[in-house]
Amino acid sequence: MGSVALKNIRKSYGAVEVLHGIDLDIQDGEFTVLVGPSGCGKSTLLRSIAGLETISNGDIAIDGTVINSLVPKDRDIAMVFQNYALYPHMSVAKNMGFSLRLAKEPQDRIDSKVRAAAEILDLTALLDRYPRQLSGGQRQRVAMGRAIVRDPKVFLFDEPLSNLDAKLRVQMRSEIKELHQRLKTTTIYVTHDQIEAMTMADRIVVMRGGHVEQIGTPLELYDNPASVFVAGFIGSPAMNFLPARNSDGSLQVGKGENLGPSPVSLRNGREVIVGFRPEDIRLSDGGLPAKVALIEPTGAETQLTLRTTEGNGVIMTTRERIAHSVGDAVHVAVTPGKLHCFDTETELSLTGSVQ
Amino acid sequence: MNEQPRTLYWIMLSLIGIVISIYVLFPVFWLFLASFKTQAELAQLPISFWPASPTLDAYKALFSPTHQKGQLLDWPQLIGNSFFIAISSTVIVLFFGTLAGYSFARLNFPGRDLILGGLLISRMFQGAALLLPTYRLMSMIGLQDSLIGLVLLYSAFGLPFATWIIASSLREIPKELEESAMIDGASRLQSMVLVVLPLATPALITAAMWHFVGAWSEFAFASILLESNENKTVTIGLASFVELFTLEFQYVGAAATIVALPIMLVFFFGQRYFTRGLLAGAVKG
Numbered sequence: 087m088g089s090v091a092l093k094n095i096r097k098s099y100g101a102v103e104v105l106h107g108i109d110l111d112i113q114d115g116e117f118t119v120l121v122g123p124s125g126c127g128k129s130t131l132l133r134s135i136a137g138l139e140t141i142s143n144g145d146i147a148i149d150g151t152v153i154n155s156l157v158p159k160d161r162d163i164a165m166v167f168q169n170y171a172l173y174p175h176m177s178v179a180k181n182m183g184f185s186l187r188l189a190k191e192p193q194d195r196i197d198s199k200v201r202a203a204a205e206i207l208d209l210t211a212l213l214d215r216y217p218r219q220l221s222g223g224q225r226q227r228v229a230m231g232r233a234i235v236r237d238p239k240v241f242l243f244d245e246p247l248s249n250l251d252a253k254l255r256v257q258m259r260s261e262i263k264e265l266h267q268r269l270k271t272t273t274i275y276v277t278h279d280q281i282e283a284m285t286m287a288d289r290i291v292v293m294r295g296g297h298v299e300q301i302g303t304p305l306e307l308y309d310n311p312a313s314v315f316v317a318g319f320i321g322s323p324a325m326n327f328l329p330a331r332n333s334d335g336s337l338q339v340g341k342g343e344n345l346g347p348s349p350v351s352l353r354n355g356r357e358v359i360v361g362f363r364p365e366d367i368r369l370s371d372g373g374l375p376a377k378v379a380l381i382e383p384t385g386a387e388t389q390l391t392l393r394t395t396e397g398n399g400v401i402m403t404t405r406e407r408i409a410h411s412v413g414d415a416v417h418v419a420v421t422p423g424k425l426h427c428f429d430t431e432t433e434l435s436l437t438g439s440v441q
Numbered sequence: 442m443n444e445q446p447r448t449l450y451w452i453m454l455s456l457i458g459i460v461i462s463i464y465v466l467f468p469v470f471w472l473f474l475a476s477f478k479t480q481a482e483l484a485q486l487p488i489s490f491w492p493a494s495p496t497l498d499a500y501k502a503l504f505s506p507t508h509q510k511g512q513l514l515d516w517p518q519l520i521g522n523s524f525f526i527a528i529s530s531t532v533i534v535l536f537f538g539t540l541a542g543y544s545f546a547r548l549n550f551p552g553r554d555l556i557l558g559g560l561l562i563s564r565m566f567q568g569a570a571l572l573l574p575t576y577r578l579m580s581m582i583g584l585q586d587s588l589i590g591l592v593l594l595y596s597a598f599g600l601p602f603a604t605w606i607i608a609s610s611l612r613e614i615p616k617e618l619e620e621s622a623m624i625d626g627a628s629r630l631q632s633m634v635l636v637v638l639p640l641a642t643p644a645l646i647t648a649a650m651w652h653f654v655g656a657w658s659e660f661a662f663a664s665i666l667l668e669s670n671e672n673k674t675v676t677i678g679l680a681s682f683v684e685l686f687t688l689e690f691q692y693v694g695a696a697a698t699i700v701a702l703p704i705m706l707v708f709f710f711g712q713r714y715f716t717r718g719l720l721a722g723a724v725k726g
Contacts, residue, residue, distance in 0.1 A: 137624075138620050138624075158624045159625070159626040165621065165624050167617045167620070169615060171615065171618050171621035173621075173622070173636055188626040188627055232625070236625070
């Protein structure tokens with residue numbers, strides 16, 4: 087069992103506040119991903135939960151018990167670091183059993199726990215090796231093994247895949263996810279990679295500048311982003327944004343080209359930021375005029391970079407083969423119901439509100 | 442660069458290295474050879490380079506009780522004293538240097554960098570300037586002519602540099618290793634002893650070697666502080682040889698060879714770590 091509750095977490099370095107009151111409830115067994123650009127405070131938040139940073143204000147509770155003043159080893163958590171932090175002078179088995187040795191468990195218990203974890207992670211053949219003799223992916227697995235043997239209430243991952251190459255990253259992503267489905271241990275996972283967040287998380291916490299920007303399931307964030315920031319951060323290629331204005335319930339861009347009906351009722355003439363995803367537009371006979379600037383086929387789908395008359399870039403992806411070439415004049419239309427609307431000032435979503 | 446100039450380049454470099462080595466090592470080698478010669482051979486002209494009939498007489502004489510009757514100093518005792526001083530002060534320096542180095546490398550406290558810089562500056566004073574004040578101080582606290590006094594003095598002299606070497610090497614050890622150890626259940630002390638120090642072995646060995654060699658060969662402070670014969674060290678022994686037996690150069694050679702032996706052994710076994718320790722952090726491993 088391991089639920090985590092964060093209440094009004096603040097953290098300052100001197101006069102600089104880096105976490106501005108974070109509230110977060112994580113259910114037992116949930117896989118939560120903290121995602122955001124570098125400097126958003128996600129790692130600091132994770133390290134605060136681990137007890138490696140002291141918080142300036144607020145409460146951290148695991149299973150309802152406030153653990154603010156406990157040292158890391160008493161918090162019943164395990165952490166996997168970005169650089170794995172394997173002990174270079176210890177074999178894989180010693181690395182994995184280190185916590186149990188410190189806890190003075192009998193040697194046969196240590197051996198059996200290490201063997202069990204090694205089996206789960208396919209490390210049995212490597213138990214006598216030293217970290218320097220392992221590949222990046224194997225080191226990563228040893229780091230996870232070290233966490234598993236402790237059987238903690240919460241796993242903490244701090245950008246564990248950033249040091250791996252792209253292919254291995256995808257593979258380890260699945261392994262971590264499978265591991266979680268098997269062990270069902272509450273997991274908090276920090277990454278700056280939104281694809282990792284989307285593919286792994288039960289729930290994503292998007293952070294920005296020490297604030298929580300939005301919390302939700304991957305598809306909730308994708309379909310209903312609360313702000314321009316989340317809309318642009320989640321999804322690749324990113325959502326397209328254009329300045330628009332409401333004209334009798336329709337959103338118009340440029341010289342009055344109609345994109346479609348506004349998803350929210352707006353005051354006539356109101357200026358907004360309109361957003362639509364690359365896969366939600368298609369080439370059509372009418373609609374927004376643009377010029378093809380770049381064609382990037384990937385096989386399964388093709389990505390087009392278009393330029394509107396005003397010079398704004400619009401990305402479009404399609405699974406159909408494109409007959410056009412660079413420089414062609416085309417028109418694009420947005421799939422009905424796929425427009426997002428954001429306030430020009432606050433950049434917050436207007437969907438669901440009446441302005 | 443093509444093959445030929447490169448070979449030439451290496452030959453030139455090696456030649457320069459050989460010439461410098463000969464220049465530096467020749468006097469040492471000359472003294473070493475002298476220890477196997479007889480007094481008569483040393484006095485004759487023209488000077489012979491290799492010993493005509495190598496003999497260990499000088500070495501035997503150094504350790505023979507009969508010879509010592511006419512001699513002021515007891516060499517086994519000198520060697521014992523020097524070992525006592527060098528080893529004890531090395532242990533002290535290593536112990537406190539490690540604790541201090543760790544706190545400089547890991548803990549945040551006001552004035553940390555200033556103090557660390559101050560440690561280095563303290564080593565810039567010429568030892569000679571401290572001779573008299575030190576003598577006064579040691580007599581005031583009754584530690585002149587005492588091996589313990591010298592141990593404490595050498596430890597004080599050796600600590601700053603040892604601290605500095607150890608601190609800079611500990612800084613190179615990723616902080617996450619310790620954080621990981623602490624999450625795994627280690628106390629700060631455990632994480633230092635079980636994780637950090639094993640990884641800092643090169644620096645610890647370097648600091649120990651550096652200090653041992655310095656303490657073993659120190660002369661100035663030993664010569665003004667140690668008065669009674671049973672307290673003297675090998676370096677004083679060497680010096681008094683020169684005064685007493687100016688013409689019996691073979692004894693000086695033999696004694697100098699014996700005195701050099703521990704240092705050579707230390708370097709022989711520690712060399713691998715020594716360069717690593719001094720270069721720690723200079724390049725990315």
